[in-house]
Amino acid sequence: MTTSNIHSRWRSFPTLSLFVVALTTIANATSAADRPNILIISIDDLNDWTGGLAGHPQAKTPNIDRLAKRGTLFRNAHCQAPVCTPSRASMLTGLYPTTTGLYFLQPALEASKIAMKRPHLLRHFAEAGYRTMGAGKFVHGNDAKHYQQYGGGMGGFGPLPKEKIAHKEGHKLWDWGPFPEDEALMPDTKVADWVIERLNEKREEPFLLVAGFWRPHVPLYVPPKWFKPFPLDTIKLPEVLATDRDDLPEYAKLLTIGLPAPRHEWFIENNAWEGAVQAYLASVLFADYCAGRVLDALDASEHRDNTIVVLLSDHGWHLGEKQRWAKRSLWHDGTHVPLIVAAPGFEKNQSSERPTGLIDIFPTLLELTGLPPREDLEGRSLVPLMKNPEAKWDRPILTSFAPKNHSLRSTRWHYIRYGDGSEELYDHESDPHEWHNVAGESANAEIIAKLRRSLPKQDAAPLIGPKQNWEIEAWRAAEKQSRGK
Secondary structure: HHHHHHHHHOOOOOOOHHHHHHHHHHHOOOOOOOEEEEEEEEEEEOOOOOOOOOOOOOOOOOHHHEEEEEEEEOOEEEEEOOOHHHHHHHHHHHHOHHHHOOOOOOOOHOOOHHHHOOOOHOOOOOOOOEEEEEOOOOOOOOOHHHHEEOOOOOOOOOOOOOOOOOOOOOOOOOOOOOOOOHHHHOHHHHHHHHHHHHHHHOOOOOEEEEEEOOOOOOOOOOOOOOHOOHHHHHHOOOOOOOHHHHHHHHHHHHHHOOOOOHHHHHHHHOOOHHHHHHHHHHHHHHHHHHHHHHHHHHHHOOOOOHEEEEEEEEEOOOOOOOOOOOOOOOHHHHHHOOEEEOOOOOOOOEEEEOOOEEHHHHHHHHHHHOOOOOOOOOOOOOOOHHOOOOOOOOOOOOOOOOOOOEEEEEEEEEEEOOOOOEEEEEEEOOOOOOOOOOOHHOOOOOOHHHOOOOOOOOOOOOOOOOOOHHHHHHHHHHHHHOOOO
């Protein structure tokens, strides 16, 4: 199936009658009890290896795909920071890292005085009369204090075998393989169980319920049965170009070193690339299965017709593209995320190519629930695109990784500007893999000039946590190199 066919499969336009139903639903929600419920399905470290986004030809995500058919798939959605903590902080606060100063894995959300001056998404909806509940990973930190009812982390990244399976050295979480045998031991099984129990409860007030799934975050351990659909000798590796990094700025190479993930050379030398891809595909399928259990429970409950469903991931993930692994990059594979919104009264089975972000979720939910908009949010409601996926949309979406290092993605172009002023530009119409940096071509000068105007006018100073981390070291190394020119 060609890319154009995939795109056209999802495109359709809403009818006037559906608009009237949606607007009437919002207008009638004059009290908290009348407002629609919200179910958020958050999947950790899931890139575009889903059926709807077609990031890998062997990816199997039947439940994510069926949710997309119930709403709008935002095919050009991106995180606002390519690492867990700041991405989730941006989504929850509706503020960019350049405003909050949260760029890195550490510190947590509470370190930003600007972020904490106003209620974030969970607190805002609690104050509006919603019962906020969740389990698993969503805020990233001490999640319990952000909910009215929290089921727990359910074991986080565990369980872990006594000895690593595939990658014997390095960070304890960097490993993969079939483990454990018993699916009931998996944290995501427990998250789904807890969320399903909440969906089966009777309640008078509306709820905001979060299912925070851990996989496919490393370690890529899931029970053996999830590996079986992906025989190792049939695994297709991501398409790569041997000279892909030749046209990258030196600053970019230093900034995106990608620790603590193993170097790409290690995967090649140890014939481990296929096994890691297999484990990621298996982990994605397992996460999809857990999400499907939650969707089944919703459909079987009394809340089926009055619940907004949002599915998202916190950032992208490299599996050899650009000869690197994991997150912490401003390239497409590091920023691109699944984002689906299905809401009562809106057209189904449609998609939009407009540039959107996780920062847009907060204002979208305010509009969908009939709550007043907040002028302090830096995202934009996606409701206009849910009404018309090809609506005029003049904003490129911003992703930042350390101060003055920014990605801007439009419908067609991807522009990256680094702290030393070096640049990359990719044309996604002709180069979807981002193999050819065309920033230096004179024909693109006007495009770059236009995109530069959307760069942040100021960058908040970075908040540095008590623990030094790999991305901070990489950023400082890049900065030191740029000053030595």
